Amino acid sequence: MDTANKLNTAAEYIKSKTKFRPKLGIILGSGLGDFGDRLEGAEYCDYKDIPDFPISTVEGHKGRFVITKDLICMQGRFHFYEGYNMEEVTAPVRVMSLLGVDKLIVTNAAGGVNLDFKPGDLMLITDHINFMGTNPLIGKNLDTFGVRFPDMSEGYNKHMIELAKKCASEIGVNIKEGVYFAMTGPSYETPAEIRMVRALGGDAVGMSTAAEVIVANHCGIKTLGISCITNMAAGIAQKSLNHEEVIETSNTAKEKFILLLERIVSCMI
Numbered sequence: 001m002d003t004a005n006k007l008n009t010a011a012e013y014i015k016s017k018t019k020f021r022p023k024l025g026i027i028l029g030s031g032l033g034d035f036g037d038r039l040e041g042a043e044y045c046d047y048k049d050i051p052d053f054p055i056s057t058v059e060g061h062k063g064r065f066v067i068t069k070d071l072i073c074m075q076g077r078f079h080f081y082e083g084y085n086m087e088e089v090t091a092p093v094r095v096m097s098l099l100g101v102d103k104l105i106v107t108n109a110a111g112g113v114n115l116d117f118k119p120g121d122l123m124l125i126t127d128h129i130n131f132m133g134t135n136p137l138i139g140k141n142l143d144t145f146g147v148r149f150p151d152m153s154e155g156y157n158k159h160m161i162e163l164a165k166k167c168a169s170e171i172g173v174n175i176k177e178g179v180y181f182a183m184t185g186p187s188y189e190t191p192a193e194i195r196m197v198r199a200l201g202g203d204a205v206g207m208s209t210a211a212e213v214i215v216a217n218h219c220g221i222k223t224l225g226i227s228c229i230t231n232m233a234a235g236i237a238q239k240s241l242n243h244e245e246v247i248e249t250s251n252t253a254k255e256k257f258i259l260l261l262e263r264i265v266s267c268m269i
């Protein structure tokens, strides 16, 4: 079966499992799964039950869509470093598009590169640098989704950024802004790589998001991105990095992050 057919099959399956037709999608990054658990009256669709859909393997991710009248959340995403190809990494975004989603909030955990940041900070993504060495749109263009050469000059929607800033200030959450620099991982960066990231204009570094946002833009979905700075990137704090620290900080910051997300969502629906 070709890609477009697979995506249609997946979308039709989800439509058959829920009466909800939400227009706002959310990709929940590490530690944010609780946001999905707290949605009242939600319906669930496990990735493993969706025909032709990949299965999430990383710790701390559940692997399902949580669907309400207004929202469809991904609890767990597919990372390139897990061995999924770019078509698989971005399949959920295209499926959401087929379900009628026209706005997307993408969240992630990231390492702080900007020296003004500290662990636990939230950063609105103003732009990204895709340093993954590939692009999810390589291959035959899926014309039903979008054009061959999509514009990325406003990959992260300015109105949504302004709205998110307003929401943050209303609830007293301090929020940073910056450029998300996407690497494949899974090894964390070296200190020399982090100096390169900074020299090239990155404020935070992570292993997701860029591909999903490229595909969202391709299908005309307006996108907002928010990073939780879980650690200072390699070579900054003069200590070693580990996944446990990332999970620990995202757990500490999650109440603030969820509060902000709830506020943003209530302004968008």
Ligand code: HPA
Pocket: 109, 110, 111, 112, 188, 189, 205, 206, 207, 230, 231, 232, 233, 234, 241, 246
């Ligand atoms: N580097 C890359 N990805 C990350 C990091 C980091 O330091 N922290 C959380 N995700």
